[in-house]
Amino acid sequence: MASIYKKHGLLEEMAPWMNRVYEAKKKGIPDALHFLLTGNAKAARETLKKGGINLVDDPVPADPNDPQNYRWKFRLENGGDQDTNLKELAAGFLPSSILSQ
Numbered sequence: 001m002a003s004i005y006k007k008h009g010l011l012e013e014m015a016p017w018m019n020r021v022y023e024a025k026k027k028g029i030p031d032a033l034h035f036l037l038t039g040n041a042k043a044a045r046e047t048l049k050k051g052g053i054n055l056v057d058d059p060v061p062a063d064p065n066d067p068q069n070y071r072w073k074f075r076l077e078n079g080g081d082q083d084t085n086l087k088e089l090a091a092g093f094l095p096s097s098i099l100s101q
Helices: 002-008 011-027 030-038 041-050 086-091
Strands: 071-075 081-087
Touching: 002 086, 011 030, 011 071, 011 081, 030 041
Parallel strands: none
Antiparallel strands: 071 081
16 A cells, blocks of 8 residues: 555655554454444454453443444443544544545
């Protein structure tokens, strides 16, 4: 991909984005995101565990009565709780130039 971006003069902008995506992929975050968006919290937890992110239990929707609410609650093994908006998380995997179009 880097050679394609370089060919089109986009390597400087895209290199930081590619590095973020690569690190997230190693942790299983994009795959877990897919599982959560399809309602499979158990698979998301297993995927995150393989990537080194340990949860106490399966993530749960912040508001289970609202299917349009993309906020999920995570209980981390280190004792911390995290409330995450999946739409905002997904936006982190897209370059800023695409989001501004």
